[in-house]
Amino acid sequence: MTKILEGIRVFDLTIAAVGPWATKLLGALGADVIKVEAPGGDRLSHAVPPMIKGNSVLYISANHNKRMIELDLKKEVDRAIALKIIEKSDVFVQNMRPGAVERLGLGYDVVAKINPRMIYVAASAYGRIGPMAGEAGIDPTVQAFCGWCGITGPEHGRGEMFRHLAHLDITTATTITQAILQALIARERMGRGQLIEIEMLTAAMALQTTRLAEYFATGEQPTPLGSAAATTAPHQAFECEDHRYIAIGVERDEQWLGFCRALKLAELIADPRFATNPLRVMHRAELIPILAGRFKTKPSAWWMIRLNKEKVPNGPFLTFEELRSHPQVLANGHIVEIDTPHWGRMHVDGLPWKFERTMAGPIRAGGKPGQHTAEVLRELGIIDDRGTGVSK
Amino acid sequence: MSNAGSLDGFRVIDFTQGLCGPFCTMQVGDGGAEVIKIEPPAGDFARRMGPPFIGDESAVYLSLNRNKKSVVLDLETSSGREAAARLARDADILVEDFGPGAAVNIGLGYDQLRSANPKLIHCSITPFGEDGPLRDAPGSELVVQAMAEYTASLGRIGDPPVRVGADIASLNTGVFAAQAILAALFHRLRTGEGQRVAVSEFGALLHMRGIMWHSMSDPDDWYGFHLDHYTNPPDYGYQTKNGSLYFILRRGNSEDWDRLVMSLGMEEVLADPRFDDYGRAATSIGRYATEVKPIWEKAFENRTREEIIDLVNSVGGDAVPMMDYPSLLAHPQVAALDAIAEIDHPTAGRFKTVRPVARFSETHNSIRMPPPTLGQHTEEVLRAAGIRVPKS
Secondary structure, three states, X not given: OOEOOOOOEEEEEOOOOHHHHHHHHHHHOOOEEEEEEOOOOOHHHHHOOOEEXXXXXXXXXXXXXXXXXXXXXXXXXXXXXXXXXXXXXXXXEEOOOOOHHHXXXXXXXXXHHHOOOOEEEEEEOOOOOOOOOOOOOOHHHHHHHOOHHHHOOOXXXXXXXXXXXXXXXXXXXXXXXXXXXXXXXXXXXXXXXXEEEEEHHHHHHHXXXXXXXXXXXXXXXXXXXXXXXXXXXXXXXXXXXXXXEEEEOXXXXXXXXXXXXXXXXXHHOOOHHHOOHHHHHHOHHHHHHHHHHHHOOOOHHHHHHHHHHOOOOEEEOOOHHHHOOOHHHHHHOOEEEEEEOOOEEEEEEOOOOEEOOOEOOOOOOOOOOOOOHHHHHHHOOOOOOHHHOOOO | OOOOOOOOOOEEEEOOOOOHHHHHHHHHHHOOOEEEEEEOOOOOHHHXXXXXEEOOEEHHHHOOOOOEEEEEOOOOOHHHHHHHHHHHHOOOEEEEOOOOOHHHXXXXXXXXXXXXXXXXXXXXXXXXXXXXXXXXXXXXXHHHHHHOOHHHHOOOOOOOOOOOOOOHHHHHHHHHHHHHHHHHHHHHHHHOOOEEEEEEHHHHHHHHOHHHHHHOOOOOOOOOHHHXXXXXXXXXXXXXXXXXXXXXXXXXXXXXXXXXXXXOOOHHHHHOHHHHHHHOOOOOOOOXXXXXXHHHHHHHOOOOHHHHHHHHHHOOOEEEEOOOHHHHHOOHHHHHOOOEEEEEEOOOEEEEEEOOOOEEOOOOOOOOOOOOOOOOOHHHHHHHOOOOOOOO
8 A cells, every 4th residue: 555645755853742743644644754853852852751761752752753863953064964855855844933943044945945846834833923923932831822721621710721731732733734735735736845834823723713703702701611612502521420420512403302311301302491502502500400410310321321322422531541441442543552662562642544545654653863864864865974074 | 926725626525514524624625625515404503503693603603614615405305415426426525424334324425426436535524433332422522522531631630520621622633634635635636546534533632642642651750741730730820910921941041040030039949959950840841840830929929920921031931921812812923923814704794713824835725705604505506516406
């Protein structure tokens, strides 16, 4: 089976999580991703704990399906090597603070001159214009800035951060991958490359487009609702007799009927206050206590059996220990176990898509910094004479 | 520069409803493709997700359906199904979320369409994946967040669960679906070959939490935010005299560090090893950030947020205010990035939304059409395809 990005080479000058996760997805689709690091690498990638056998999991997890090379781009001789790789590449991705890559002499103008077919991604936290142009940002600073803490938290409580401080990083990464695929299509059709600019801030806002829409429509800040959805009801967690919570989501009209039957609350079907989703959202304060009281009368297992029979979306709150052996996760490869050369056997994220005719993956661990320098240069016919002290 | 989009000339038949599929096809539409949204006579259920409503349309629906045409077909009737299959015959891309195998029951399965349209890219979106015991289970935003353990990074252990306020299960999956479609389209441009692709919401969210699966495989020790977030208390940022902020120190030198510590009257931390290396492990993603937070907040309690932000930024740190939607949308950076677009809608009037994220130098993403009213284009699209318009 062929791979979709077979023959596409990526010059990967990315750091931390945003850029690396984007190019990792390209690697899974078959691209030859050459990750270029300065000797020692960037501190965010290599120093963030936890560590596995001395390497940061951030570094390990964001660099699957790549070859790792080291170049000191501040040295002319290494920069010359970089330019030779750039000549033979299709995609260039960097997510340094705006201005930094230009100081290395690898801005879009320089690269496009060497290789007009290059698709060049400049990703940053806040962009290169405006009062915050050039400011660095990472997931939690963008979380704080982009408004999303204000919509997350207990009902009537304070807004809080999403403590796994990587979701907006990876959201931005997936937007980058999508844009690169779009530009590859454009290049196939018109024959040339282009510049793509992506900010974490805009990606984080797009991820909130449904919630921002509520604000635009009302002029009022949406407040945290605990586990509840703002525009559908009932769509939240309920505590059962066994003190376990189950998640419920009634989004479609027919699901409401099934939900009432599952809870043996047939009288609610005829109640005009709850006849449609908009009415249930408006009468949430009357509806939820009725349901909460009902759920308390039986254990979660009972309600799940009944809700499943009625095809009402519901589910338990799972943990990693349950997920990694969950038959649904295993059957679909959502989390997979792989052997790695340096870090032993490891649970890793599975691929987020399935293709019937082309191969994606297999997921391979990347490598340690500089592990593939000699191999890559040899393969590209680049003579590495740095050791001889003679510049070519 | 032209106004061409990378996906001009491609046609998408979109059977999806709610949030996930529509977010996916909206982005394909932003790239220039013609998106034909097939709706049941009652309309996409997202049209009823609210309040808030603007005119007759829900704010949520308006935020997910620009650049589409709406065609009403009743797929419960044979004439509706025939019309749908007919439209699929001329399409480049079909997107559906009927559930595993369900498209086949109404004549819209890939194998049923392939012989008449071998170039077709057929994308299926499911809640949990197409294999395994939950393949037919219905999903919802909260159910998928709960099962993918996203709520474990929010709230407090023992308290009721808290969800991510943004609709991430739906919207992040929409991005992966767009990637799968674009990758398959690129493959088709190179080989002439169409194919079936699939994504799931559960798989998407578990992919995005991959750093943690690595972390929990065999960490050298149990610390670092990828692990600590499970047991840490809620994070509200750093409280000051007049509001919260968030900051990180990671580019320190001794002169800046001394100035920061002196200005804040925190001399006692100079002897505290948790603040070594210019406070690098004492903020944000640092190892000791949570336990030393009270020390920072004590120093901030009589100072304004603006004062602290200026100070931290002046010593090479990154500090931003924690913002809600009104302050975000009033921020000059959001204006500088043109992050918000305005769209004129035939019945809802002018409304605001987040623009397409990626900006391209050559082939542009654009907003060309407002979200359609229900069935607005039924006649136009069916007539052009030579299909008799069903009487409604």
